Amino acid sequence: MQTNTPPRSTIRLTRRGRLALLVTGAVAAGTAVVVPLLTLAAGGAEEKPATLVIPAGWRAGQVYDAVDKALGLPPGSTRTSLDKAPLKLPNEAAGNPEGYLFPATYPVRKGATPQSLLQLMVDTADKKYGPPVAAGAQRNAMNVHQAVTIASIVQAEASTKADMGKVARVILNRLNSGMPLQMDSTLHYALSRETVPAGPNDTQVESPYNSYQRTGLPPTPIDNPGEDAMRAALNPTPGDWLYFVTIRPGDTRFTADYDEHLRNVAEYRAVHQGAAAAPSPSGSPPGSPAPEPSGS
Secondary structure (H helix, E strand, O other): EEEEOOOOOEOOOOOOOOOOOOOOOOOOOOOOOOOOOEEEOOOEEEEEEEEOOOOOOOHHHHHHHHHHHHOOOOHHHHHHOHHHOOOOOOOOHOOOOOOOOEEEEEEEEEOOOHHHHHHHHHHHHHHOOOOOHHHHHHOOOHHHHHHHHHHHHHHHHHOOOHHHHHHHHHHHHHHOOOOOOHHHHHHHOOOOOOOOOOOHHHHHHOOOOOOOOOOOOOOOOOOOOOOOHHHOOOOOOOOOOOOOEEOOOOEEEEOHHHHHHHHHHHHHHHHHOOOOOOOOOOOOOOOOOOOOOOOO
């Protein structure tokens, strides 16, 4: 969640899926898109290869680890093979596949390599992010890379699919008004961690992904978003919201009024009295944001 510039504090419940890698006969997870899997055995009978499930919201590092496990390689093998993978990425990605390892169920056939699996993921993203996505991005005065970056933040921040369009609108409203995004999800990415509560010291970290200290979008996506998050980024729900806080699962409050936001924050605290202590929105030093505890 995010706050405005005056007392600049934030309450967020950042949800990040912790789905396990499934290497089975025919397993699909969440909203994963199923890539055709069937091959023919020598006798002519159809045989299903092992599969690798990449859930929406996984970071590139998680994908690399999953590929290592699926191929039975030593940890770190896929990461070190990136330079050998001819990935067709946008120029803006600068060779970083974060955001373009499309969430799907992929076949792990005999002879598969880290390069072949990563290329399959990027090729799938290229197909999904074709002309319709480019047109949608242009309609919102951004390029595809910016749209994927917004979708990645939506994927990390929205607690439900129904909230994705509203979260996307908050992001765009803040960008258009010149406000910092102040999203815990970008801060977690900067610190290479998941949903550990962010504290005042965390917001001082020097990183282009620190959306408390910097305005605009981070330089790359912060995860690999699914189709629902991409649709939300391209077609955000109409509204003037600038703030949101998830009181409890399924109850996220969006508002354009900061005083109303503070009342929502107070209700959040009342519900989560047992949560880790965090600074009051009105008690943080001027110009120094003080995030609230995050969790799922």
